[in-house]
Amino acid sequence: GENVEQHPSTLSVQEGDSAVIKCTYSDSASNYFPWYKQELGKRPQLIIDIRSNVGEKKDQRIAVTLNKTAKHFSLHITETQPEDSAVYFCAPGRGGATNKLIFGTGTLLAVQP
Amino acid sequence: GAVVSQHPSRVICKSGTSVKIECRSLDFQATTMFWYRQFPKQSLMLMATSNEGSKATYEQGVEKDKFLINHASLTLSTLTVTSAHPEDSSFYICSASNAEKLFFGSGTQLSVL
Numbered sequence: 001g002e003n004v005e006q007h008p009s010t011l012s013v014q015e016g017d018s019a020v021i022k023c024t025y026s027d028s029a030s031n032y033f034p035w036y037k038q039e040l041g042k043r044p045q046l047i048i049d050i051r052s053n054v055g056e057k058k059d060q061r062i063a064v065t066l067n068k069t070a071k072h073f074s075l076h077i078t079e080t081q082p083e084d085s086a087v088y089f090c091a092p093g094r095g096g097a098t099n100k101l102i103f104g105t106g107t108l109l110a111v112q113p
Numbered sequence: 114g115a116v117v118s119q120h121p122s123r124v125i126c127k128s129g130t131s132v133k134i135e136c137r138s139l140d141f142q143a144t145t146m147f148w149y150r151q152f153p154k155q156s157l158m159l160m161a162t163s164n165e166g167s168k169a170t171y172e173q174g175v176e177k178d179k180f181l182i183n184h185a186s187l188t189l190s191t192l193t194v195t196s197a198h199p200e201d202s203s204f205y206i207c208s209a210s211n212a213e214k215l216f217f218g219s220g221t222q223l224s225v226l
Contacts, residue, residue: 043206043217044157089156100147101215103157 002027006090006104013080014112021107023090024072030092033066034101035075037086044089048075080111115141117209119218126197127226134192134221136207142187143209148180151204151220163190197225 003026013019023033034049050057050064050073057064061080066073073092077084087108091101116139126132136146144165149157161171161182169182181193190209194201206220 041204041220041222043219045217046214091157099210100159100162102159103149106156 002102004090004092004102004104006088006107008107009105010108010110012110012112015080015082017080019075019077019080019084019109019111021075021088021090021109022072023074023092023104025090025092025102025104026071027092027094027102028071029094030071032093032095032099032101033064033073034091034093035062035064036089036091036103038089039086047088077109080109082111082113085109085111115139115209115211115214115216117143117207117216117218119207119221121221122219123222123224125224125226128198129196131193131195132197132223134194134205134207134223136190136192136209136218138188138209138211138216141209141211143190143211144187146184146190146207146209147215148182148190148192149206149208151206153204157206160192194223197223199225201225 005024007022031052036044037047038044048062048064061078063076087106090104093101118137120135146163148160151157160175161169163169163182163184165184171177184190202225207218
C-alpha cells in the first residue's frame with residue numbers, strides 16, 4: 001500500500017514564528033495534495049490544497065509547496081498563533097479532491113503564547 | 114457550503130452488540146462516500162469506499178463481514194459494526210464528495226464496554 005509520512009511528528013514553536021511540516025508519499029500517480037487541520041474530537045478541516053500542475057500556492061499565512069519529482073510537499077504557516085495549535089495531516093490522492101485520500105501520520109503543532 | 118451529517122456523535126454499547134452509524138449528505142448528492150477510523154493520537158485510516166448502488170470496496174485488512182457498509186441512496190451511507198468488541202472502540206468518520214470537493218462528517222465516537 002501507499003506510504004505517507006510526515007515530519008516532524010511534533011512541533012513546538014513560539015507565537016509569531018513560522019512552522020513547516022513536510023509530507024513524503026510513495027504513489028507517483030498522486031495528483032492532489034491537501035493539508036487538513038484537526039482539533040481534538042473534531043472533523044478534519046481542509047486548510048489548503050494544491051494540484052500537480054502547480055508548484056506553490058499561498059493563502060494568507062498558509063502556503064503549500066510541491067516537489068512532485070521528489071514526491072514530497074510541505075505546509076508552511078507564518079506568524080503562528082495559539083489557535084493554530086492542532087494536529088495537521090497531509091492526504092495525497094489520485095483523481096482530484098473527490099477520490100479517496102490516504103492520510104499521513106500527522107503532526108502535532110503546539111504554538112506557545 | 115455542502116454539509117455532511119453523521120449520527121450518532123457518540124455511542125456506548127455492550128460487547129457483542131451491533132452499532133449502526135449514518136452518514137448523510139444534506140444538500141448534495143454523493144455518489145461516493147468514504148469511511149475512516151481513527152484511534153487516539155493516530156491518523157485517519159481509510160476503511161472502505163462506498164458507492165451508491167454497489168458493494169463497498171474495502172481496504173486491505175478491514176473485515177467486510179464485521180464492518181457492513183450500505184449505500185442505498187445518493188445521500189445516505191451507513192456503517193454497521195457487527196458484534197462489537199472493546200478493540201473496535203474508535204472514532205469513525207465519513208466523508209462525501211460533491212464532484213468538486215470532499216466534505217467530512219462530524220464523526221462518531223464508539224465506546225464498547
